[in-house]
Amino acid sequence: MTTTEQTSADTTAASEPVTASSFDVRLTDTPTSDADREAALVAPKFGTVFSDHMARITWTSVDGWHDRRVEKYGPLQIDPATAVLHYGQEIFEGLKAYRHADGSVWTFRPEANARRFARSARRLALPELPVDDFVASVEAVVRTDAAWVPAGEETSLYLRPFMYASEAFLGVRPSLEAEYLVIASPVGPYFAGGVKPVSIWVTRDYSRAGAGGTGAAKCGGNYASSLLPQQEAYDKGCEQVCFLDAATGTVLEELGGMNVFVVRADGSVETPELTGSILEGVTRSSILQLLTDRGHEISERRILLAELLDGLADGSVTEVFACGTAAVVTPIGRLAGDAFDVTIGGGQPGAVTTAVRDELTDIQYGRADDRHGWMHRLV
Numbered sequence: 001m002t003t004t005e006q007t008s009a010d011t012t013a014a015s016e017p018v019t020a021s022s023f024d025v026r027l028t029d030t031p032t033s034d035a036d037r038e039a040a041l042v043a044p045k046f047g048t049v050f051s052d053h054m055a056r057i058t059w060t061s062v063d064g065w066h067d068r069r070v071e072k073y074g075p076l077q078i079d080p081a082t083a084v085l086h087y088g089q090e091i092f093e094g095l096k097a098y099r100h101a102d103g104s105v106w107t108f109r110p111e112a113n114a115r116r117f118a119r120s121a122r123r124l125a126l127p128e129l130p131v132d133d134f135v136a137s138v139e140a141v142v143r144t145d146a147a148w149v150p151a152g153e154e155t156s157l158y159l160r161p162f163m164y165a166s167e168a169f170l171g172v173r174p175s176l177e178a179e180y181l182v183i184a185s186p187v188g189p190y191f192a193g194g195v196k197p198v199s200i201w202v203t204r205d206y207s208r209a210g211a212g213g214t215g216a217a218k219c220g221g222n223y224a225s226s227l228l229p230q231q232e233a234y235d236k237g238c239e240q241v242c243f244l245d246a247a248t249g250t251v252l253e254e255l256g257g258m259n260v261f262v263v264r265a266d267g268s269v270e271t272p273e274l275t276g277s278i279l280e281g282v283t284r285s286s287i288l289q290l291l292t293d294r295g296h297e298i299s300e301r302r303i304l305l306a307e308l309l310d311g312l313a314d315g316s317v318t319e320v321f322a323c324g325t326a327a328v329v330t331p332i333g334r335l336a337g338d339a340f341d342v343t344i345g346g347g348q349p350g351a352v353t354t355a356v357r358d359e360l361t362d363i364q365y366g367r368a369d370d371r372h373g374w375m376h377r378l379v
């Protein structure tokens with residue numbers, strides 16, 4: 001969909017573009033004190049601290065998207081029959097607001113998240129939120145809670161847009177009502193004390209997604225089904241789980257919430273092609289661009305696990321890394337499964353992994369030229 005398209009039932013006059021000022025800001029009467037906020041911004045644990053406000057838009061099949069507002073962050077009161085609690089009709093996004101050295105606040109490629117959110121909505125039979133609404137909602141909440149964007153190195157305000165089926169109805173059909181919200185959570189550096197390679201368990205027992213399923217949509221259900229395999233990874237002494245394709249169990253797909261890349265000794269870089277069961281990461285596509293700019297030969301293709309293990313054994317594969325908004329780029333230092341256990345790079349992040357991580361974070365934090373026009377100013 002284009003950025004200006006509206007759902008047919010949208011009551012917003014088509015001539016009036018949605019912007020941050022379309023949101024009615026209803027400030028909390030119990031704001032966090034400056035001292036308490038400053039304390040909360042010191043080394044916050046991921047996803048545990050939230051800012052004072054949230055952005056919100058309501059949808060009904062009759063009125064379309066309406067009642068754009070920023071309101072006090074707080075509990076939602078929902079009917080026990082609310083559809084999402086029973087059938088999991090829910091989608092989400094994840095992006096960050098970064099404070100630059102001059103105090104300005106920016107986000108990274110929000111339109112890409114907005115378009116993916118609309119694709120996820122379509123797959124989950126939820127109403128598609130127009131791109132302008134998504135971007136404006138992010139602007140509205142970050143402008144209201146700008147003081148919650150931390151300034152420390154590699155800190156950010158993590159933004160979590162999400163939508164759920166809010167109709168109180170137990171019949172199995174798409175909900176006629178939906179709520180869209182954006183909550184904001186200050187986060188510290190993912191790797192406190194320096195980037196450290198993670199260990200990965202390649203599961204044979206479980207799949208994340210299959211052909212025709214919801215693998216390409218960012219929906220809570222995909223995460224629900226990844227939790228038991230993630231537990232299996234912990235039990236095997238690994239930090240994260242990696243999934244293979246559901247049909248043959250031989251093709252590399254992705255981690256529970258991150259895409260994967262393979263770097264070869266000749267400098268070429270590979271990542272699993274988008275088959276419909278892999279989530280198309282914004283970080284993934286940005287890294288493909290940065291590696292192309294750096295002169296690496298890139299291929300998006302079917303990567304067999306056996307081929308990867310052979311490459312690691314004979315030295316033709318030198319680095320493996322995972323990527324996503326939360327951790328940016330994470331070196332993979334160990335790959336283990338039922339019949340193998342391989343160490344990669346001697347516990348140190350590889351040169352390509354480090355270079356691409358540094359370049360991406362330099363752009364995000366305003367330390368490097370934004371030559372692709374990826375940054376979007378919020379404050």
Ligand SMILES: *Cc1c(COP(=O)(O)O)cnc(C)c1O
Nearest residue numbers: 257258259279281282283324325
């Ligand atoms: C969100 C997500 C990613 C990473 O996407 P980014 O846009 O880079 O944050 C990768 N895989 C899965 C399954 C995800 O849910």
